Amino acid sequence: MTNEWDGMTHDYTRKGGIVHAEIMLPAHAPPEFADRSILWNSVEQIEKARDSQLAREIEAALPRELSGEQQLALVRAYVKDNFVDKGMCADFAIHDKGTGNPHVHIMLTLRPLKENGQWGAKCRKAYDLDENGQRIPDGKGGWKNHREDTTNWNDKGNVEIWRAAWAACTNRALEAAGHPALVDHRSYKRRGIDKIPSVHLGPAASQMEKRGIRTDKGEVNRQIAADNKLLKEIKARITRLYNWSKAEAEKPEGQQPSMIDLWEAQQQLKRPDTRTGKIRALQESAALFSFLQANGIQSMQQLHEKIADMNTRYYDLRREIVKAERRIAVLTERGEMWAQYNEYKTVHKQLARVKPEKRELFEQRHSRELILYDAAARYLKELKDSGEEITPKAWQREIDLLTAQKQVDTIDMKAMREELKAVERLRKAADQLARQERDKPRDRGPER
Structure with missing residues (x-):
């Protein structure tokens, strides 16, 4: 895939373990966004700041009890209900190297799409109002104001909503396949279980641990x-x-x-x-x-x-x-x-x-x-x-x-x-x- 912003070509064909990759789009998205290169180049071109966040990534473990087709159906249903139907473009890839850790990576766009298929604004200016609903002067000839998001996609409460939705979707898929529903998105503490949760290693620490290099997070988990x-x-x-x-x-x-x-x-x-x-x-x-x-x-x-x-x-x-x-x-x-x-x-x-x-x-x-x-x-x-x-x-x-x-x-x-x-x-x-x-x-x- 060629990045039109810097002219560099990125080759992901040798990346192992990808068993399925797919782009899901809302109804008013341009059809050409089904091409991964076009979608993400468009995302890069609309952002001007160097530190702009281009996408949101969600990673979820897939139940090993489900077949590959059942896992794919689970991911599609979850992505459609929670992201695409809300107006986001979703690019997901299912990974399974046969090591007992099937999982999915979901990349989501952050800007809303207008009805004409053009990218909209992430945020807008909103004026501060007094108790009578009137604008408040800023003392400099203007009005006090603040920036607010144009969507609720960045609300912190979404993390809980999306985790609960994943648990519900996964349990429905397990039950439909004849397996018990065992997924609970809540922490041990919230469930009243005094079991100590392990810490997330992250890719860097995981790779070091696999090579036999002991890390601080690895020691904590041990x-x-x-x-x-x-x-x-x-x-x-x-x-x-x-x-x-x-x-x-x-x-x-x-x-x-x-x-x-x-x-x-x-x-x-x-x-x-x-x-x-x-x-x-x-x-x-x-x-x-x-x-x-x-x-x-x-x-x-x-x-x-x-x-x-x-x-x-x-x-x-x-x-x-x-x-x-x-x-x-x-x-x-x-x-x-x-x-x-x-x-x-x-x-x-x-x-x-x-x-x-x-x-x-x-x-x-x-x-x-x-x-x-x-x-x-x-x-x-x-x-x-x-x-x-x-x-x-x-x-x-x-x-x-x-x-x-x-x-x-x-x-x-x-x-x-x-x-x-x-x-x-x-x-x-x-x-x-x-x-x-x-x-x-x-x-x-x-x-x-």
Whole structure:
């Protein structure tokens, strides 16, 4: 595809994994916009500023349960209902390299099209009005005014709307194909799930990770995966023990196994044959003895009450770990964008000193650095506009404090896991006693 703005030809034919590409247009769009080159050259020509945003990109994962034809039908329906019917031109490409990650990239135009097929304005001037609906003088012979968008396409609330629409479309497609609807656009937090979400790596970090180069975001995700695994394991253990101890504690007094009987029974559990196994078994017995003695547990009711306390403590620790990990992910991203801003700031300053006749060539040669600088600058500006201060050193100090506290909480969580393992020996012993009781021969009384 030839860019008529700079005369450069871009060859995408060798880009692998593209299984389908298509342009969808609103009814009043010029038919020639169905040609990708004509569409995007027209978009470039209408924009005059160097930093103009030319398009909006949306990326969405496609369900692997659907066939290629079903995935295409899903994308077409979603694009038509949410973008094309609103007046946007959409250029989408479905990628699938066979690695289990089918997804779609959707490029959307930002300017509205007039009924005659010409590009309209992105924004217009609107006058400020007083309480009587009259224009307000600016003291300079004119009127106070502001700029407002000509469409609602840039509303921040659209992100939520488009995500919800994608979830709904995907679930309908899954159900039509005989699969359960499993897609939920809401975050773990909004769904009441204390699972830590991973951070988005982005293309640069993803490529580095694939080459074996460890990145900050990759390290965050690895720690998040380890935390989630630990939390899931402990939750499963504590739920089993809570339900078991509750059922045992509710039995009549004479039917409850005593702690002495359980202790003796767990001592008789099958012993490992290996030296390492025997040592581990002795350590587990010692841990169980210490747990019972330290908590003064002498009955099943007391054991159940302790496990209930541990369950409460588990949720407290999990909440703190999840909260810390989420905050660390946010601060890590801020720090990376600050580093990116400083790394390419010099190139941006050099551009300002370049003579006008050489400016275009400089931009071509340093397009990657300038794009990364602009992305970082835009991110930091939005952060500042939201009321946050740009304080990289404070961000790092907070990360260090959160990491230290999370390590303490994680140590407590791991200690709880060891206690739960010890109590599981009692449950196994109770199961063994119950089997022995069932297997006892019944006294049928004297034969007549």
